[in-house]
Amino acid sequence: MGLGLDLYRAEVFDRARTWADLNPEERRRRGVQACRDQDAEALWSLTEAYLTLHGASGTATSPRTLKAYRWAVDKFLDYAGNQAVNLLRATSGEGVRFVRSVEARGLSASSTRVQLAGFRLLYSALRWAEVTQAAPFVDVKSVRDKTAAWGKRTPYTHAEVQTLLEVANPRMCALLLLCAHGGLRVSEALELRWDDVDLAAHELTVLHGKGG
Structure with missing residues (x-):
């Protein structure tokens, strides 16, 4: 990437x-x-x-x-x-x-x-x-x-996310979860690498956020 x-x-x-x-x-x-x-x-x-x-x-x-x-x-x-x-x-x-x-x-x-x-x-x-x-x-x-701005944002419901996860392939599931539960933008999720993830600490670092 x-x-x-x-x-x-x-x-x-x-x-x-x-x-x-x-x-x-x-x-x-x-x-x-x-x-x-x-x-x-x-x-x-x-x-x-x-x-x-x-x-x-x-x-x-x-x-x-x-x-x-x-x-x-x-x-x-x-x-x-x-x-x-x-x-x-x-x-x-x-x-x-x-x-x-x-x-x-x-x-x-x-x-x-x-x-x-x-x-x-x-x-x-x-x-x-x-x-x-x-x-x-x-x-x-x-x-x-x-x-x-906040009034125009209509997030997916939990049920809608689950429906999407049921038909998505593994890569798309990861992207959906990162965006729905991690709060990442699509561009940020696509740029994420394993080095940015600390599984033990349950943390991830966004290095390429909006605006650099």
Whole structure:
């Protein structure tokens, strides 16, 4: 598991280097071209590179987070294409309209916040590459979620967990028990190794928790 994680992080860093190793003028030229063509692959590659090199988590950014941000970038590019938004000159008014259109489609407040983070990240990457100084989402706020976080959590009942255990294979049983009774997140349970478990003391140590 640890070797796989190391290989994944190395791959992420190698992808980031394809942008980092460019001289500033070439990086800017490629970024401008990607915006002009609304090249989703190139713009995501630039965004991922910026997040890897300058984000708080660096290469430790989880695949789930990258997937969520990629989803957000793709959604905004679809909107920009349909509404003829000039990516290089996008205004705060266009940013507000897009976020409100996302909310109007019934996306939850938490999912909207994730998307907004992805939109901001895209433009942070474009400014890093000196492609544009536009910041259409910098002052945009999503609607506040009025439901408390604890109120949205509906844990499985003991009976439901038992039903799942009856049909699960041994590996899945271990994951279910670690999450249901150990309180681990899925990502934490998947990263757990035998060295992290002290059976005699009935203790386990989470070394790769959320946020590092």
